Amino acid sequence: MRSVGRIGLLVLLWWKQFQSALGSEEDSCPAGSPRCGSCSGRILVVGAGLAGLVSAQTLQRAGCEVVVLEAHGHVGGRAAALQTGPFRGFDAGAQWVHGGEENLPIMALARFFNLTVEHVGGNTDFEGDHERHRLFLAHGPNEDVKAEAFRQYLQAEEHFDRRVSWVIAEQRRDLALRSAWQLILNRSFDPLFEWQLRVRNEQSWGISAEQVGTRLSEVAVYSTFYSQDAPGDAKLIGGFGSLVRELAKGLNVRYNTEVTSISLESAVSVRTANETYRGAAVIVAVPLTVLQQKMHLQPPMSSDWNASLHRLQMGDVAKLFIKFADGQSPEGSGTYLLSKLVSHTSRSLLYYCTWEAATSTRPSTVPAPPPSTLICLLSGASFSEVLKLKQAGKEALRSRVVEELLQMYPQLQSTAVEAVQLVSFSWDPSVLGSWTSGKVGSSSRDFSIFEQAIPGIAFAGEHTCRLMYGTAQAAIVSGARAAHEVLAGRLDGTIGSTWPFFDKELYSLCDELADEARKENCGFTCPTLWAPLPEVVPSLFQDWQGMPKKARRCWSRLGWRPLSWMRQARKPASSFKKWPLLSFAEKTAATCLGFSAETWNAALKEMTDIILCRSGCTHLQLWDCLAKNQQRDWQHLGIDRSTLNEELASAAATKSWRQLTRLQRKAAIRIGYRPWLW
Known part of the structure; x- marks a missing residue:
């Protein structure tokens, strides 16, 4: 009986181990x-x-x-590496450490596992240092055109950033990002701008500007790790595969x-x-x-x-890997990013590519081998094109790659291309x-x-x-x-x-701004919050006694007085009228202050909040910059991050002061509202 019991016990232990396995x-x-x-x-x-x-x-x-x-x-x-084939070991997906050594989460892991990074430069839009970026036109690369393209875009972007919140508020709905750009710039896009808009959107969002919402992509707060003097992006030596292992x-x-x-x-x-x-x-x-x-x-x-x-x-992006035979790469180590001027409907394959050397876990002090692999990112119309080529077979893909390379490098031998491979997580049923x-x-x-x-x-x-x-x-x-x-x-x-x-400072970064993002987004003054209004109507943000006499006279003709200016009395009747409803005298006074029909109507919607801010209200920062008790005040009024900062409609705006609960009125008063301002 004892042996039977021992056998029974062994069977039971085996069964538990089997279940655990x-x-x-x-x-x-x-x-x-x-x-x-x-x-x-x-x-x-x-x-x-x-x-x-x-x-x-x-x-x-x-x-x-x-x-x-x-x-x-x-x-x-x-973030896995390619497992087989001629490009085994290369990153199939994630490739760059955006922000380089300022990227707190990735660098925390890199240091913990003793992994090293190497400087690449650039940012999420254009990888690599500016001087290592070659832009090809129809007749070859052109540095002057590249410099002009970047200058034009940055100038347009500054204008766009100042007006995008206004446009979303005025439209009372979200817009496709491309539509918002067209509405704000109010002109057709030249080829240089068209190329920049396409590349920047595809690299940031993995999808074309026609399919991305403006409110989330451009108005909502987003944390990056690029300080003013940041050196730019980096790569993990050995690729993301080394971190995964x-x-x-x-x-x-x-x-x-x-x-x-x-x-x-x-x-x-x-x-x-x-x-x-x-x-x-x-x-x-x-x-x-x-x-x-x-x-x-x-x-x-x-x-x-x-x-x-x-x-x-989720967007659709494919990676195209092109391997050149030893010594036959058309570019040397002086080039990192290779791009080509394309329209937003172009089906070109080689319009955004980086030159990479084979991945290895070499020490950071050891120079990288010369680049022999071109890795191109394809989205938008080019993703549709590459899907057709994938279905046609590898030889059709290789022929197309060689054809485009010869347009850029006429002296290149077609035999220089040793291997090509397409990878996309959109084709993986476990990713999509x-x-x-x-x-x-x-x-x-x-x-x-x-x-x-x-x-x-x-x-x-x-x-x-x-x-x-x-x-x-x-x-x-x-x-x-x-x-x-x-x-x-x-x-x-x-x-x-x-x-x-x-460390809570690290694991809370999805919900709380990193220090660099806090410096960039918090502590705004009233004029900064309502740019570009201060440039057009500077007196709108000045104290009553501190503004020029002429401006004070013009505001007085619109019915404003010192008490109403500082929220101690009701706003004048003119502050409720849209531009077409103003009298001739009121339009003359508004024009004297610098208003146009467009800026008047825009300021009209914001006037109460401008009065609050001018009077010292501290609740009118971006939501992520507010203290918890300030956020709670807004929440009592049914207002959250998206209604406060992203122009999403709020049910609270339709309630009268008398309809507010006692708790809501207290919160409104703490914010700075008064019955005559609500």
């Missing part, structure tokens, strides 16, 4: 177990891209048991395990085609389009939640896109769905990170944030750890 047993890490550290049970992470890997590492280093479920046969997601070490990853549904109805259960995994919580770190189209959540999310989710989108942008009609409010506390589940991925969406650093920070949502402050297992993402 399959991951099918329920809550194998029970609450209170010492080996669970800061967790109350096993945590499941769906997706082993940057977001999923950082989530898993953060949880595991906090003492949790973590199982990562990955649909591919490798880790890394859109370090992040994956020591993790329990189940490969080729595609999740089809997640249930939170009784306990957390994650279903695949062949298995059901159970745990205390799940972190969903799959790409946006997979979440939209393929991930079934039970119980279903609300209709508002789904509406916000579907106002976000490049990176996130907002559709027309989106706002930063749409990201709030990922900030809501939902028991048992958290979301990670670049699409969940409001302040940095669409970037590798967004994926990293969102992964750490999701881990801390699961940990819920239980950090006993982190004492003495050097893991950088136990």
Whole structure:
């Protein structure tokens, strides 16, 4: 009997180990177990891209048991290296460290894992130092034309930035980014500007300007890591694949395990085609389009939640790799970025390319080998073209590449092209896109769905990170944030750890501005907030006694007095009239101050807030610059980030003072409103 009992015990132990290996047993890490550290049970992470890997590492280093479920046969997601072929080791997706050493999240990991970066220069629009950028026209490269193109664009961009909020407010709706540019510039685009607009939008948003919403892309706050004297972008030596390899070490990853549904109805259960995994919580770190189209959540999310989710989108970008035979590269190390003047409808393949050497983990002190590979990014009309070439076969693609190269380098031998390869995550059924942008009609409010506390589940991925969406650093920070949502402050297992993402300053960067972004966006004065009005009507932002006598006389003719000027009395009747309704005398007085019909109507909508700001109100900064108590005051009035800063309509604006609750009136008074100003 004793031997039978021993055999039974062995069988039982074997069965437990077998269940643990399959991951099918329920809550194998029970609450209170010492080996669970800061967790109350096993945590499941769906997706082993940057977001999923950082989530898993953060949880595991906090003492949790973590199982990562990955649909591919490798880790890394859109930061993975190519696994096979002549370009093995090159980055299939993420390629640059935007902001270089100022990029806090990526550099924190690079230092932790002793990885090094090398300077590239440039920014998210145009990679590489300016002097290493060659722009090709029909008859070859031209530095003067390139310099003129950049000058024109920066001049237009300054004008656009001053007026874009006005235009969105005036239209009372979001616009496609290209439409906003056309409306503001009020002219047809010349070829130089057309090329810049296309390249900048495709590089920033992975999609054409016709498909991106202006409110989210240009009006909402966005964090970058470019200080005034920043040296620009960098690359990880060894590529992002070197970072992925370090992040994956020591993790329990189940490969080729595609999740089809997640249930939170009784306990957390994650279903695949062949298995059901159970745990205390799940972190969903799959790409946006997979979440939209393929991930079934039970119980279903609300209709508002789904509406916000579907106002976000992923673009389509392909990478074209071109390898040249030894010694036959048409460019030397003096060129990094190669671009070609194209229209927004052009189907050219070689209009935005960088010259790269084979990836390696060489020390930063060792010079890079000469570039022998051209990597081109294709989106918009060119993505449609390359899809046709992909279907036609590799020889058709090679012929097209050689044809375009010969147009740029007539002396090049066609045999110089040794290999070509196309890669796009849009063609990967487990990704289905490049990176996130907002559709027309989106706002930063749409990201709030990922900030809501939902028991048992958290979301990670670049699409969940409001302040940095669409970037590798967004994926990293969102992964750490999701881990801390699961940990819920239980950090006993982190004492003495050097893991950088136990630092709240890092893992909160999706929701709180980085220092550099705070310097750029916060502390605005009234004239700065309403630019370019101060240039047109400077007296609008001056004290009554401090403005010139002539301006005071003109304001007096419009009915303004010292008390109304400083919110102590009602605004005059003229401040409620649109330009066509003003009398001749009122128009004369307004013109004397510098107003035109357009600027008068624009100022009319903002006059109450201008009075508040002029009177010392501190609530009229960007939402992310406000203190928590100031944000709460606005929230009492039903106003959030998108209504305050992104011209989204607010229901509070339709209520009279008497319709406000007592709590709302108190909040309004703290902000600076008075009954006669509401």
